[in-house]
Amino acid sequence: MQQASTPNFQVLKEKLKILADAAKYDASCASSGSNRARAAGGMGNTEGMGICHSYTPDGRCVSLLKLLLTNHCIYDCKFCINRVSSDTPRAGFQPSEVVWLTLEFYRRNYIEGLFLSSGIAGSSDATMEKLIRVARDLRLKHRFGGYIHLKVVAGASQELIHEAGLWADRLSANIELPVQGDLDQLAPAKTIAAATQSMSQIDERSSEVREDNKKMRVQTKFAPAGQTTQMIVGATPSTDAAILGASEKLYQDHKLRRVYYSAYSPIPHADAVLPSEKPSLVRENRLYQADWLVRFYDFKAHELTTAEAPNLALDLDPKSAWALGHRAFFPVDINTADREALLRVPGFGVRNVDRLIEARRFRRLRVEDIRRLRVAWNRARFFVITADHNPDALLLDHDLLGNRLKPAAEQLSLFDLRQTAASGEL
């Protein structure tokens, strides 16, 4: 392995402070979804599952070395601390410094790999080329097999997107806001169309490579962990219905693995036109839960909100909220209902539904059986009947059922928050 001369630790720390701090507003942290064996003589691999190597006191996972190459930026997006009209301190890494940091961090098992983004200081392509250079050097010069997530900067050309995917495990082009009107207000130089064009190019290239691989002996990897995007929540009046609708369309049109929601948080030097109250972490959490229902529980985005209530309930998880609005659908008989119906029961997760379906082949299931699976019985019990006729199901038509479903204490909702912030799972 070629080892660059050791950079000055003190200089490096100063840059790290600025460029790690500047990168932390990107919510994406996952290091999953890629399988890459270690190259002979090299270091690093991926085995499908992501690993959180540490947690900061904000409860967030530290999986990747998350950096901006530079926080100089010509854009003036009001929600972003790095906008051109911010007085934040500026710095820039040489690509070789990021390569070195990545290798040294990885070697000590601090991280799964690198997440690299950048402010756009010159042209989009010049910026994208620098990001690519870091990834290419890691892969080719250092035979690095760890996880690499590259940001596709707004307006990067197709050729560069194609090259980025050769070295990166995952790519992401940020949509930032759900509708063009929101961008017009807060990021007038950005368009939904430009972001979705990048997504299409990633998706199309990915399909091409997959087709080519069927015919070739030598297999090419192109962003094997797929692509994701991020939406900022709470900086504009857009409703959850608009946000979830936009996400659903992105999943359908561009086969995204994940849409990240980032509650607008009071960042230093933030533009005061944005809501200044404490960021709505609960709302962010509800969006993740709703997103999860759409991807894994056969819900359609439009089922989760109504014309009268276009935002998700804050005091109730979206599945419970749906159940309360559709009581005629319940009770569901756990011994006979099909999988789709079981997935709609509040408190039942995908794994537990599959286990129930296996277990009921053995004999008819009772309340104690379900409780043994450690489902959220305090929610589920109102919606299911069992072999021993669960009496709580009689409360289904009760007016106050909603109150019974709400978390009793703040503690519980915090627990929910953590769970969902980490995995997106209910």
Added chain:
Amino acid sequence: MIAADFKPDLEGWRQEARKFLEAGIEPSKILWSKESGSLSLFGSTDPDMKVLSAPGGRFQVPAEFLEWAQLISSAADADRWDLLYRILFRLKYERKDLLKFSVDPDIARAELLMKTLRRDIHKMHAFVRFKKTDVDGREHYVAWHKPEHPILKLGAPFFARRFGDRTWSIFTPDESAHWDLGEIKYGPGMPQHEFQAEDAFDGVWQTYYASIFNPARVKIKAMKAEMSPQYWSSMPETALIPELVRNAPARLQEMAKNQNRQAEPPAGASLTELRAAAQSCSACPIVHRAQNLVFGEGPESARLMIVGEQPGDREDQEGRPFVGPAGEVLDECLRAAGIDRADVYVTSAVKHFKWRESETGSKIRIHQKASGSEMHACKPWLEAEIARVKPALIVALGATAGTALLGRLPKVKEERGRLFESALAPAILLSWHPAAILRSFSEDERRERLEDLKMDLAQAQNFLSQNENPKAPDSCLPQS
């Protein structure tokens, strides 16, 4: 009661269990360990379940059970051998697909135990921290880690797959693993106080850790749930946690103080009302040193709006935009383009004069460029003016006005004379700021820029005459 006599590892248990199973000895009759006693808490057979396996028939242990046994045998729990035998016995005498019956007490217990063990292995993969050392001039990486269960042998191969290109050692209190580039060898354990290795690079990692913490979201319980304090002593970054948490409120206050303010124009106000409200604006500090507010001026019916950067000395004294030397240049160019200034709404991105004392002690107030936050503080006034005037075309003079209107820093030299689409107005056109013309390096450059501005304004006039639409449609306007 039969006391099992076996070497307490998977192979030892297997041999003993096979003997018992063939003899048909029921789980409740065997004492697998002193600690667990006869803790067969759970009834072994489910009375309602249809028994499918015919006793006495040829029995083959399902492959899946062997995986379960490998994992569960590494648990620290005293009842693990008892549990494994109970399941094995029931696989033979009750049902061979018992493992799928997740609601059974034995199966639920086994699955819970396996979940704990998998998590422990996962946390080892996550929390081992290697330190770089030098052994006889060769790089060697060492780590000390304390898993909850004795899972080193299950967890170590991961590190050989990942870091196979260097030698390493991982010590735990009970045993150690050593990679020599060919295979993993296991040896005795080591107490933490005997493990002494320093790595200066840990300081860089700590810097990173401190920088990515967001003090706006302190969630200690969430952190501890995923990263139990039992692991902290061997993770260098955790030394910073108390300080980060302690300083979070102060940092938040600091953040709130630094938070840039923005002007708040009254909603739905007329231009006159806006101007009056701006008189008492204090969204940024430059207001205190300026003599006058320099608000935009011109008819509300104007189809053309011209936006400059910020007022200068003369503008400040008179309280009117573009009345100094730069204004003279603008007037000259407007005339050349055949535009009557009386038809134009003229304003600037920043509404007060920013200046400093002259170093030579003269009374001349030296112009200073407004900072990013000052431009931001002032921007709502410009947006309110645009919403009121609804121009069909906005001409942005210079990079500051360009940034305010385009949402990015434009390159005036390359992008001037182009019509940009915008949500603020049907079109935005960028050109030189008259002050940039006055500050040209050479006479040639001055003349060239002057001609550019005349040409661009002529283009503006041309655009207006070709686009019949008298005003911008409402849908283009900002919501303010």
